Each structure stands twice: as C-alpha cells, then as structure tokens.
Amino acid sequence: xxxxxxxxxxxxxxxxxxxxxxxxxxxxxxxxxxxxxxxxxxxxxxxxxxxxxxxxxxxxxxxxxxxxxxxxxxxxxxxxxxxxxxxxxxxxxxxxxxxxxxxxxxxxxxxxxxxxxxxxxxxxxxxxxxxxxxxxxxxxxxxxxxxxxxxxxxxxxxxxxxxxxxxxxxxxxxxxxxxxxxxxxxxxxxxxxxxxxxxxxxxxxxxxxxxxxxxxxxxxxxxxxxxxxxxxxxxxxxxxxxxxxxxxxxxxxxxxxxxxxxxxxxxxxxxxxxxxxxxxxxxxxxxxxxxxxxxxxxxxxxxxxxxxxxxxxxxxxxxxxxxxxxxxxxxxxxxxxxxxxxxxxxxxxxxxxxxxxxxxxxxxxxxxxxxxxxxxxxxxxxxxxxxxxxxxxxxxxxxxxxxxxxxxxxxxxxxxxxxxxxxxxxxxxxxxxxxxxxxxxxxxxxxxxxxxxxxxxxxxxxxxxxxxxxxxxxxxxxxxxxxxxxxxxxxxxxxxxxxxxxxxxxxxxxxxxxxxxxxxxxxxxxxxxxxxxxxxxxxxxxxxxxxxxxxxxxxxxxxxxxxxxxxxxxxxxxxxxxxxxxxxxxxxxxxxxxxxxxxxxxxxxxxxxxxxxxxxxxxxxxxxxxxxxxxxxxxxxxxxxxxxxxxxxxxxxxxxxxxxxxxxxxxxxxxxxxxxxxxxxxxxxxxxxxxxxxxxxxxxxxxxxxxxxxxxxxxxxxxxxxxxxxxxxxxxxxxxxxxxxxxxxxxxxxxxxxxxxxxxxxxxxxxxxxxxxxxxxxxxxxxxxxxxxxxxxxxxxxxxxxxxxxxxxxxxxxxxxxxxxxxxxx
Numbered sequence: 026x027x028x029x030x031x032x033x034x035x036x037x038x039x040x041x042x043x044x045x046x047x048x049x050x051x052x053x054x055x056x057x058x059x060x061x062x063x064x065x066x067x068x069x070x071x072x073x074x075x076x077x078x079x080x081x082x083x084x085x086x087x088x089x090x091x092x093x094x095x096x097x098x099x100x101x102x103x104x105x106x107x108x109x110x111x112x113x114x115x116x117x118x119x120x121x122x123x124x125x126x127x128x129x130x131x132x133x134x135x136x137x138x139x140x141x142x143x144x145x146x147x148x149x150x151x152x153x154x155x156x157x158x159x160x161x162x163x164x165x166x167x168x169x170x171x172x173x174x175x176x177x178x179x180x181x182x183x184x185x186x187x188x189x190x191x192x193x194x195x196x197x198x199x200x201x202x203x204x205x206x207x208x209x210x211x212x213x214x215x216x217x218x219x220x221x222x223x224x225x226x227x228x229x230x231x232x233x234x235x236x237x238x239x240x241x242x243x244x245x246x247x248x249x250x251x252x253x254x255x256x257x258x259x260x261x262x263x264x265x266x267x268x269x270x271x272x273x274x275x276x277x278x279x280x281x282x283x284x285x286x287x288x289x290x291x292x293x294x295x296x297x298x299x300x301x302x303x304x305x306x307x308x309x310x311x312x313x314x315x316x317x318x319x320x321x322x323x324x325x326x327x328x329x330x331x332x333x334x335x336x337x338x339x340x341x342x343x344x345x346x347x348x349x350x351x352x353x354x355x356x357x358x359x360x361x362x363x364x365x366x367x368x369x370x371x372x373x374x375x376x377x378x379x380x381x382x383x384x385x386x387x388x389x390x391x392x393x394x395x396x397x398x399x400x401x402x403x404x405x406x407x408x409x410x411x412x413x414x415x416x417x418x419x420x421x422x423x424x425x426x427x428x429x430x431x432x433x434x435x436x437x438x439x440x441x442x443x444x445x446x447x448x449x450x451x452x453x454x455x456x457x458x459x460x461x462x463x464x465x466x467x468x469x470x471x472x473x474x475x476x477x478x479x480x481x482x483x484x485x486x487x488x489x490x491x492x493x494x495x496x497x498x499x500x501x502x503x504x505x506x507x508x509x510x511x512x513x514x515x516x517x518x519x520x521x522x523x524x525x526x527x528x529x530x531x532x533x534x535x536x537x538x539x540x541x542x543x544x545x546x547x548x549x550x551x552x553x554x555x556x557x558x559x560x561x562x563x564x565x566x567x568x569x570x571x572x573x574x575x576x577x578x579x580x581x582x583x584x585x586x587x588x589x590x591x592x593x594x595x596x597x598x599x600x601x602x603x604x605x606x607x608x609x610x611x612x613x614x615x616x617x618x619x620x621x622x623x624x625x626x627x628x629x630x631x632x633x634x635x636x637x638x639x640x641x642x643x644x645x646x647x648x649x650x651x652x653x654x655x656x657x658x659x660x661x662x663x664x665x666x667x668x669x670x671x672x673x674x675x676x677x678x679x680x681x682x683x684x685x686x687x688x689x690x691x692x693x694x695x696x697x698x699x700x701x702x703x704x705x706x707x708x709x710x711x712x713x714x715x716x717x718x719x720x721x722x723x724x725x726x727x728x729x730x731x732x733x734x735x736x737x738x739x740x741x742x743x744x745x746x747x748x749x750x751x752x753x754x755x756x757x758x759x760x761x762x763x764x765x766x767x768x769x770x771x772x773x774x775x776x777x778x779x780x781x782x783x784x785x786x787x788x789x790x791x792x793x794x795x796x797x798x799x800x801x802x803x804x805x806x807x808x809x810x811x812x813x814x815x816x817x818x819x820x821x822x823x824x825x826x827x828x829x830x831x832x833x834x835x836x837x838x839x840x841x842x843x844x845x846x847x848x849x850x851x
Contacts, residue, residue: 026196027061029265030182036202038212043182049208050186053527055195061183063174063265066152069122069131070173071095072163073145078111083137092117092145095170103141108159115160116146116173126152151177153264165257178261191514193394197286200510207490207528216284218407223423229364231426232309238334238374239310239346240429241398243405246294246421247363247412250274252356255415268387274356274363277411279387287367287396287404288388290336290344294362296354301339306364308424309337310346317342320352321384332377334370347375347392348384363412367405369398369429398435399509435512441488441521443501447478449522452535476535479525487528488521553740557641558624560678564671566622566643571603573626581630596628600642601693601731605715608644609723618647618726620671624736639736640710645671646729665698665714668730672712679739680748683709685777693719694731702734704742710734757821761792764834767813768847769806776812779845783814786840790833792819811850 030043039046047057073092076099081087088109091099094117102117109115118124120143122131127150134141144150147157167176174180188195195201199215206213223245231242254260255276263270266283270276278289297306313329319342320326329335329342336344344350347370356363375392379385409420455477484503485495492508493515507515515521526534547555558568574593577584581598588594597603600623611619622643629636645668648660669685676683681704688701691711699713712732720727743749770779776796783794798813805811816837818830841847 026186026188026201027266028184028186028198028201029262030184031180032198032262032265033202033205036198036214036216037206037209038214039205039209041209043184046205047184047186050184050201050204052531053204053208054192055186055188055201055204057184057186059185061185063152063179063181063183066124066126067116067118067146067174067177067179070116070118070124070146070151070177072167072169072171072173072176073100073115073117074169075109075111075113075115075145078109081137081139083139087136089139090145092143093169094119094143100142101140102143102145103136103139104145104160106145106147106159108162109145114163114167114169116151116163116177118144118146118150124150126150148177151179153177153179178257178264181261181265183265190394193391193513194286194397194510196391196394197282198284200286203492203510207487207492210490216407218403218410221406221409221413221420223420225424226422228305229422229424230305230307231424232307233426233428234309234311235334235374236428238312238371240369240371241401241425241427242308242310242366242368243401243423243425244308245365245367245405245409245423247365247409247418248361248421250361250363250412250416250418252358252360252416259415272356272358273416274360274412277408277415278365280411281404281408282387282391285400285404285407286391287401288347288391289404289408290350290366290388291356292338292343292350292354292364292366293356293360294364295360297338297343297364300341300343300354303339307339308364308366309340310368311335311337311340313342319343319345321345321349322352322355323349324352327382330381332381334374334378336366345378345382345384346370348379348382348389349386363418365405365408365412367401367408369396369401395513397510397512398429435509437507437512437516439505439507439515439518439521440498441484441495441503441505441518443479443481443484443503445518446484446522446525449519450479450526450534452476453479453529454533454535479529483529484525487525490528491524493521549744550740553743554624554736556679556743557736557739560675561622561641561643563678564674566620566645566671569604569607569619569621569623571597571600571607571623571625573597573628575602583628583630583635597625598629599627599733600625600640601644601733604642604644604731605693605719605723605725605729608646608729609725612725618729620645620647641732641734641736641739643672643732644729645731646726662726662728663730664728665730668714669700669712672732679743680751681739681742685712685775687775688713692716702732704738707738707741708735709738709742755821757819759820759822759824761817761819762825762830763815763817764830765797765813765815766834766838766841767798767811767850768841769809769850770812770841770845770847771808772801772810774845779812779841780814782840782844783816783837786837787816787818787833790818790820790825790829791816791837793817806848809848 043060047060051057071094073094076091076093079089081089081103086105088104090102090104090109092102093099118131120131120133131144145160147159148154148161149157163176195204202213205211229244229246231244233239233242252272252274255270255273259276259280260270263276263279268279274291278291282288298304312331313333313335315331317329318326319329334346335342336346343354370392372393372395375389379389412418413420455475488495488505494506495503498504505521562568572593573596575595575597576592577595579598583596585594604621604623607621608619611617622641624641626637626639646663648663684703685700686703688699688711689696691699691713693716694713695716699711701711702709710733713730715725715729715731717727720729780794784791795815796812797815800811818825838849842849
C-alpha cells in the first residue's frame with residue numbers, strides 16, 4: 026500500500042520525518058519497502074509566466090520565449106513544445122536544478138546559437154507521467170516565482186509499505202492512520218460524514234439469493250450527474266497511491282477504496298435499464314450458470330464458471346462481484362444517472378471467483394482479506410457526498426438488502442490475563458529505554474529499577490489506543506471487546522498479547538537467556554535417518570524428492586477438500602509411482618536410467634481414520650558398469666541379483682540382517698520376481714522388478730527394480746543396543762579351510778532357507794557360506810536345480826585339521842538330505 030504523507034497528516038496529527046515514521050511502522054510490523062521523496066523530483070522548479078514567444082531563427086520546431094520567473098528580469102528560454110504560447114503559467118526548471126527522473130542538470134547553454142537560461146517542463150520531466158505531448162500549463166491561480174511543487178503535488182513523500190495477510194484494515198488510509206495514532210498517541214481525525222437523505226421506491230430493488238456470499242448490499246440511485254475530470258487534489262492523491270485518474274465518478278470510488286478500504290462500483294443506470302428493458306431495476310447477487318459469459322471492463326469476454334459470484338440486472342450478468350465490473354454497464358463520458366453499489370462479499374467466494382478467471386484487482390485483494398462491514402454505510406455515504414459535490418446530481422432511491430446476523434456489526438470479547446501477558450513477554454525496559462537488555466551481560470547504565478514486568482496501565486493504554494474496550498472482571502483479568510475493524514485478526518488471548526508487545530515496542534523487551542547452555546545434538550531418529558541416507562548414497566543411489574500431493578484415483582486416498590490443482594488433489598499412498606515418473610522423465614531427457622531413492626511420508630485411510638508413515642523408496646535400472654567401452658558402448662541391463670545386491674549392501678552398512686521371501690501382492694511388480702523383506706519377524710517392505718506390462722506402457726527398459734521400506738522398521742532394527750555401539754571382534758590369525766558341497770534340490774526350497782540351515786548346522790567353526798553356482802537344464806532332474814556352496818571353516822585358537830572339520834561337514838550334509846531332499850553330488 027502506498028501512503029501519501031500529506032494525506033496521512035490530514036487524518037492523524039503527526040510531526041515526524043518520513044524516515045522516523047517509516048522506522049516506527051516497520052518496527053510495528055508494517056515493513057516500509059521504499060520511501061519515495063517526491064520533493065526531490067522538482068527541487069528548483071518555479072512558477073513562470075510566458076511573456077512572449079517568438080520562432081527560433083535557426084530551427085522551425087523551436088521557440089524563443091521570454092519567461093518571468095519572479096527575478097529582476099525575464100529569462101530567455103528555448104522551448105521545443107508545440108503548445109507553448111504567451112500569457113500562460115508554466116513550471117520552469119531554473120539554472121542549477123537537477124531533475125532526477127530524466128537525470129538532467131540544468132545549465133546555461135545555447136540551442137542553435139540562441140542562449141537558453143532554464144527549461145520549461147512537462148509532467149514527464151518532473152516524474153508525474155511516463156510520456157507527455159507538451160509542456161504543463163497551470164489552470165489554477167498561481168504566483169509567479171513561487172515553488173512549483175505544491176501546485177504539481179510534488180510537496181509529498183510516499184511510503185510504500187507491506188502489511189501481513191491478517192491485517193486487512195491496513196489496506197486503507199484510515200487503517201494506517203489508526204495504527205499511527207495508536208503508536209504515537211496522536212489525535213485521529215476521521216472524515217466527517219453527514220447523514221444523506223435518501224428515498225425508497227419501487228424503481229430499485231435488491232434480491233440476494235446467495236446470502237452467505239453477500240450478507241449486505243446497498244444500491245443508491247444518483248440522478249443528473251456530469252462526468253468530468255476530478256479535481257487536482259484528488260488526482261494527485263490517486264497518482265501518489267499508484268492509481269490512474271479516469272473521471273470524477275470512477276475516481277471517487279477508487280478514492281473511497283484507498284481511504285476506507287471499501288470497494289465500490291458505479292453502474293450507468295440507463296445502461297442497466299437497457300439490459301433489463303424495464304424502468305424498475307432489480308439488482309441480484311448469485312453464482313453463475315454454466316455457459317454464461319460476461320465482457321469485463323478490461324475488454325475480455327469471459328466464460329463464467331459456477332464458482333463466479335455475479336451481480337445481475339434482471340437476472341442478466343453485469344459484473345463479477347467484488348472483482349471487476351462489466352463493460353456494457355460502465356460509466357462513460359455521456360453518463361448522467363448512476364447506480365452506486367456498496368456491498369460486503371465473502372472472502373472465500375471472492376478468492377475462488379477471482380482465481381477461476383485469473384484476475385486479481387484492488388477490490389478483490391481487499392475482499393479476499395476481509396472488509397470491515399461495520400463501516401460499510403459510512404463509506405457509502407462518504408462516496409455519495411463526494412459524487413454530489415464533484416459531479417452534481419441529486420440522490421434518489423436507495424435499496425438495502427441486509428442479511429447479516431444479529432445487529433449487523435461483528436463483535437468479539439476476549440478474556441486477557443495480566444499474568445499470562447508477563448509470562449509470554451517477560452521483563453521489559455522501563456522509563457523509556459529503547460535498547461535491548463540482557464541479564465547475562467554487564468549493563469552498567471541499567472539498574473534494577475530500569476527493568477521490570479509490564480504493568481496493567483501499560484496493557485490498558487496500548488489496547489485502548491487500538492480501539493479496544495477493556496472491562497476489569499477481576500484483579501489482573503480484563504474482558505476485552507475488539508473493535509469491528511480488527512474483528513478478523515484479534516481472535517484469541519495470544520493475539521492481544523502480541524498487540525501489547527507490538528505497540529509497547531519489540532526493542533524494549535529483554536533478552537532472557539538460559540542460565541546454562543549445552544551443545545546441540547541430533548535426535549536419535551534424525552541421526553539414524555541420516556545413516557540410512559548415507560548408506561543409500563554409498564551404494565550409488567541419488568536422492569530425489571517429490572510432492573506429497575498426487576492425482577485422485579487410488580484406493581484409500583486422503584483427498585483434499587480445497588486442492589489448488591487437479592494434479593495435486595490427494596495425498597500419496599506410496600512412493601513408487603513418483604519414482605517411476607522420475608525414471609521415465611530422466612530417460613526422455615537423455616539423462617539415462619535413474620538409480621535413485623526417496624525418504625518421504627505416505628498417507629492412507631483406514632477403518633480407524635487417517636494414518637501416515639515414513640517410507641524409504643527406491644528405483645534401480647541403470648548399467649552398474651561405468652566403463653562401457655569394454656562392451657563397445659553397449660549398455661548391459663542390471664540383473665535382479667545385482668539390484669538385490671545393491672540393496673543388501675546398504676543393509677550391510679546399516680548392520681541389518683534382512684530376509685527375502687517370495688511375494689506377489691504388489692500389482693506394479695513382476696509376480697515371479699518380487700520379494701517381501703523381513704527383519705526379526707517384522708515386515709520391512711517390498712523389493713521386486715517392475716511388471717513387464719507397465720514397462721511396455723511407459724516405454725521403460727525391461728529390467729527396472731523398485732523397493733519400498735518402512736522407515737520406522739529400519740530405525741527399530743538399527744536402534745538395537747548391540748548395533749548402536751559396534752563391538753570389535755579380532756580377526757583369527759589361523760588359516761581357513763574351505764569345502765565345496767554340490768547337490769540337487771527341489772526348486773521350492775529357497776537359497777536363503779538352505780544357507781540359514783547350513784549356518785546353524787556348521788556351528789562356531791563355520792565362518793561363511795557362499796553360493797557360487799546354480800544350474801538348471803540338461804542332466805538335472807525335473808523340478809530340481811543344481812546348487813553349489815563354498816563353506817569356509819576357521820577357528821580363533823588353532824589351525825583346523827580334517828578331524829575337526831569332517832564331523833561338522835557331515836552334519837551339514839545330513840541336514841541337507843533330511844530337510845531339503847538334497848541329492849549330494851560331492
């Protein structure tokens with residue numbers, strides 16, 4: 026919001042420098058992004074009167090003017106403007122003047138051999154417009170030689186400040202004036218708005234079908250107006266606020282928007298009657314029907330949606346409520362009769378309506394934050410009075426449809442405890458000190474009398490300055506009634522405490538540091554998660570991140586009630602689909618196959634309600650060999666066992682013993698190449714190859730592998746005491762002895778089961794078990810496969826002999842024959 030200092034001084038009695046005011050507002054939560062000192066734009070420009078104008082002897086388009094600037098004798102100025110003539114008053118930049126907007130310093134010079142002592146200025150040269158067709162000519166009474174800035178509206182400073190989203194009241198001059206008055210204790214001078222006599226009649230009626238979206242609507246007929254430019258003072262204030270003047274009626278509605286924060290709209294009533302083809306006008310508020318269209322003031326033909334709230338005349342759309350008016354009923358140069366709209370619209374309704382049309386206007390920005398309904402009638406009367414004053418005409422019929430609950434003014438009462446105020450805010454600097462204090466530092470200039478708790482008088486003073494009414498219900502407890510214009514953001518006790526801190530001054534609170542400090546540390550969960558991330562990266566996986574929001578369509582999804590986009594309308598139930606999308610995207614971009622992982626949260630609906638859990642997902646499929654030149658540039662697809670080996674390597678780094686069991690439950694994965702993963706009897710997750718049909722549909726290689734693991738189960742497995750603190754085990758200094766064992770075994774027995782049984786049978790002497798060969802085919806019985814294991818025996822205290830190894834090895838052979846129906850070949 027751009028704040029004119031001259032305008033602000035009319036609303037609140039302040040005598041501060043712009044810099045001091047900017048600092049005050051910034052400390053109070055209204056960040057001043059820029060101080061635009063317009064006084065520097067025309068410093069040295071004075072009022073001049075053109076005494077005579079003669080053609081330039083050496084240039085057809087130049088004129089030689091004698092200009093009286095209040096000095097002893099006229100100045101000779103060469104001017105190139107076509108509208109310069111004798112007996113006009115003009116702004117003149119005198120010798121030595123610097124014009125920052127065009128980066129020009131005025132010096133004596135010759136133009137085509139004729140001396141020129143200054144420059145007659147256009148509005149563009151003093152920064153008021155971007156372009157100008159000629160010099161500026163003053164129409165009002167002016168004094169020759171006087172400073173031109175007051176007549177140009179350049180004796181002003183504009184503060185460009187930003188307010189937080191909860192402060193809807195700060196989008197108006199009245200709101201900022203109230204804030205400044207509360208901060209400084211200055212007197213507030215709101216514009217006096219007299220009662221205006223209105224008529225009631227049958228020629229205007231209001232019909233609101235959506236009372237929640239539009240709780241109140243005021244329509245006023247004003248007859249016999251004259252469209253003309255608005256006065257200079259109004260134009261200057263609009264320009265200072267960044268609004269382009271149009272005509273007196275439109276400028277007045279924009280002026281009220283800036284002054285009170287209340288959007289208004291003026292319709293040409295004759296055009297409204299032409300739309301309805303009746304003399305009696307019925308203004309309605311409803312949502313659009315499918316297929317309706319409206320041409321808005323920006324000249325665009327808009328296809329309306331059911332979320333668009335409309336103003337209608339005779340049930341025909343004439344404006345987007347709270348956003349933009351319609352072109353067919355706009356005020357133009359020939360307008361003589363008006364219908365002025367003043368209304369309150371629901372914030373959500375306007376936000377949705379504007380968003381569906383891709384529009385954001387000054388009006389919609391205020392309605393989206395919330396407009397003060399208590400001052401709607403005031404703003405309406407103020408606008409009517411200005412229209413009567415500046416455009417003539419008489420006030421006719423006024424119709425009101427008020428569906429606000431109760432008395433129409435939203436009020437709220439909040440209990441505030443002094444004990445809670447001091448508990449939240451802590452000690453403060455008393456006696457006007459303005460620097461931070463700390464009990465842990467030596468401040469010789471501060472005594473114990475300078476530091477203390479806030480007093481009840483401080484709380485009462487600050488909240489009363491904001492317009493709150495305080496009633497003490499008991500010792501140290503107040504019942505605080507919030508003013509209507511702060512109804513939307515002062516909702517709880519903590520909001521009032523924040524206002525006390527803000528107005529008392531954030532720079533007057535002490536820094537209360539803890540008496541003892543300790544170094545920071547990572548939580549156990551975060552530290553273990555970091556280890557998981559490092560393990561995945563160590564085996565060659567790149568971490569990726571995706572949005573938690575996905576399309577609607579899966580079972581048990583948690584669907585959002587107010588999604589921003591259709592593509593992000595539900596929460597994800599697993600990580601694998603997004604990883605597949607990332608894999609496909611990288612292939613299409615020429616980046617090759619992706620080996621990646623993601624740690625994220627998934628959400629789902631269950632019988633007990635909504636659930637969520639953290640998961641670790643991954644996708645593999647790239648060629649693990651970096652040196653493709655050894656295969657003449659051809660990539661070698663990753664095998665199932667290579668992908669499984671990468672995952673097992675990560676588990677090994679995390680000291681986890683994970684078992685793989687066949688699984689067919691995930692429809693995204695190959696039914697014969699999918700395994701469920703288990704830790705100590707608890708299900709960890711799933712690993713498998715993508716289903717061939719899915720790979721064909723998505724244009725992926727045939728060998729792509731995915732896994733999804735429960736992060737909680739991973740962390741539980743890692744958090745066991747014996748794994749958190751590694752125990753050193755010395756290596757045996759004695760040589761090992763290896764034995765190979767080969768046999769036929771039915772295919773229904775997994776290698777994991779066989780390896781586990783061999784390890785149990787081998788006891789302490791058996792160091793490692795490794796499968797080194799598997800064969801199916803010729804000379805192998807039907808339904809069986811040939812397996813060959815290498816068993817390594819080792820002892821810590823001696824070199825093993827055959828007498829030590831043979832009994833153990835025979836035990837292993839018996840277990841294989843009895844438990845797994847093995848036909849031993851060696």
